[in-house]
Amino acid sequence: MSTERAFALPDLGEGLTEAEILAWLVAEGDEVAVDQPVVEVETAKASVEVPCPYGGTVTRLHGAAGDTVAVGAPLITVAETASAAAVPRARRETGPESRAETGAATEQTTVPSTRKGSAPAGGNGAAEHHAGSGAVLVGYGTGSGARTSRRRARGAGGPPRSTMTGGPPPLRDEPPSPGPVRVVSPLVRRMAREHGVDIATVPGSGEGGLVLRRDVAAAIEARRAPAHRPDPPRTHRTPLRGTHRAMAEHLERSRREIPEATVWVDADATGLVELRRTLNGAAPEHPVSVLALVARIAIAGLARFPELNAHFDQERREVVRFDDVHLGFAAQTPRGLVVPVIREAQGLSTRRLSARLAGTAEAARSGALEPAAMVGGTFTVNNYGVFGVDGSAAIIPHPQAAILGLGRIVRRPWVVGESVVPRPVTELTLAFDHRVCDGGVAGGFLRYVADRVERPDLLLGDV
Numbered sequence: 001m002s003t004e005r006a007f008a009l010p011d012l013g014e015g016l017t018e019a020e021i022l023a024w025l026v027a028e029g030d031e032v033a034v035d036q037p038v039v040e041v042e043t044a045k046a047s048v049e050v051p052c053p054y055g056g057t058v059t060r061l062h063g064a065a066g067d068t069v070a071v072g073a074p075l076i077t078v079a080e081t082a083s084a085a086a087v088p089r090a091r092r093e094t095g096p097e098s099r100a101e102t103g104a105a106t107e108q109t110t111v112p113s114t115r116k117g118s119a120p121a122g123g124n125g126a127a128e129h130h131a132g133s134g135a136v137l138v139g140y141g142t143g144s145g146a147r148t149s150r151r152r153a154r155g156a157g158g159p160p161r162s163t164m165t166g167g168p169p170p171l172r173d174e175p176p177s178p179g180p181v182r183v184v185s186p187l188v189r190r191m192a193r194e195h196g197v198d199i200a201t202v203p204g205s206g207e208g209g210l211v212l213r214r215d216v217a218a219a220i221e222a223r224r225a226p227a228h229r230p231d232p233p234r235t236h237r238t239p240l241r242g243t244h245r246a247m248a249e250h251l252e253r254s255r256r257e258i259p260e261a262t263v264w265v266d267a268d269a270t271g272l273v274e275l276r277r278t279l280n281g282a283a284p285e286h287p288v289s290v291l292a293l294v295a296r297i298a299i300a301g302l303a304r305f306p307e308l309n310a311h312f313d314q315e316r317r318e319v320v321r322f323d324d325v326h327l328g329f330a331a332q333t334p335r336g337l338v339v340p341v342i343r344e345a346q347g348l349s350t351r352r353l354s355a356r357l358a359g360t361a362e363a364a365r366s367g368a369l370e371p372a373a374m375v376g377g378t379f380t381v382n383n384y385g386v387f388g389v390d391g392s393a394a395i396i397p398h399p400q401a402a403i404l405g406l407g408r409i410v411r412r413p414w415v416v417g418e419s420v421v422p423r424p425v426t427e428l429t430l431a432f433d434h435r436v437c438d439g440g441v442a443g444g445f446l447r448y449v450a451d452r453v454e455r456p457d458l459l460l461g462d463v
Contacts, residue, residue: 004059009072028061058079059078060077140176202215218264222387247338262393270455296459310401312433331360379403385407394431396431402432
């Protein structure tokens with residue numbers, strides 16, 4: 001005898017509320033095992049394979065490639081056989097700590113449920129039924145050891161949740177039903193607050209009238225969008241998806257919230273170029289990049305000007321400074337611009353830092369970086385010189401306080417003593433949050449970096 005179980009899109013972490021289906025790894029009628037990857041999805045952070053905690057026969061795929069699915073919405077339905085169900089049940093009933101493990105698993109429901117009762121039919125449910133499995137990602141493990149749980153608020157009751165989020169739903173003319181506003185995600189509340197939308201007036205398209213991000217986005221668009229006019233001939237529209245859409249929203253927020261200013265200076269890079277040539281000649285198997293050298297100088301500069309290694313807390317109106325430098329760097333990938341982070345970069349040697357930058361950039365280009373590797377930066381460097389340009393008024397990655405930019409190194413006339421000679425020259429720029437520091441700090445930091453680009457030997461006095 002078999003029991004049909006609907007597996008919902010699990011909480012993928014980092015506050016993500018939806019994912020786009022890239023490709024199904026199974027088809028209806030296929031037999032799947034417990035924890036077998038069944039679908040590849042793309043979030044705003046990365047693409048991942050999602051395993052199914054049920055074993056049996058696939059009876060329904062709730063969506064096609066290209067559809068967007070909300071966290072907690074049905075993803076796949078499996079007719080679970082008695083033998084498949086017995087495996088995780090046996091795991092749960094063995095061992096002296098089985099009762100504690102079962103209790104822990106019940107606490108690990110990671111998707112919001114809006115049904116009454118102790119056994120919700122919608123949502124994930126996997127963690128409640130399988131102590132040895134759950135809605136986790138490939139590579140994160142499904143053992144019975146303790147796991148960090150992220151609990152979401154539960155709503156009241158309601159009809160089944162809608163499945164797809166393939167575009168904003170049309171706003172309904174009728175007023176919302178009376179009663180408390182049904183909002184689970186704090187991101188949805190903040191989005192409404194930042195755009196001046198009264199959340200109580202937004203009709204929800206989720207289960208039981210749950211207000212989702214797409215509902216608020218539709219309300220915002222309806223308020224500011226002019227009457228629709230057909231596009232002229234030979235016009236093309238391309239929807240933003242995945243990483244590109246996430247970066248667009250991130251940069252838009254940065255421009256909206258951060259009162260940035262930019263300072264810049266030209267520097268004679270002769271010393272930097274010669275130092276790199278010497279280092280690479282001494283150990284060609286461990287090459288050092290120009291970006292790594294500038295990043296090393298910047299890290300030393302942050303020790304002298306710690307005001308720039310900071311975040312600005314918008315809600316509490318506070319500057320948050322950090323002792324560790326979690327170094328972000330801009331990387332261009334086939335999926336768009338991303339800003340991976342090198343943790344505790346101040347503890348790395350110049351060669352190790354160069355290797356980490358190169359390895360992380362390659363992982364970003366191949367799409368192998370985990371979402372956690374692209375958040376938490378405290379200061380960012382950007383080598384836009386690789387695109388053949390001299391300068392840029394860069395956008396600060398929110399909520400960081402500054403970003404250092406490096407232009408191309410090109411031979412230009414330079415005054416040396418009483419003579420004008422050709423020298424390799426680069427333009428350095430620093431965009432900074434004026435709420436965090438003033439021009440004296442920003443200018444002092446940039447001058448520190450420029451002086452050590454020109455004379456890298458000065459760095460020995462600071463390490």
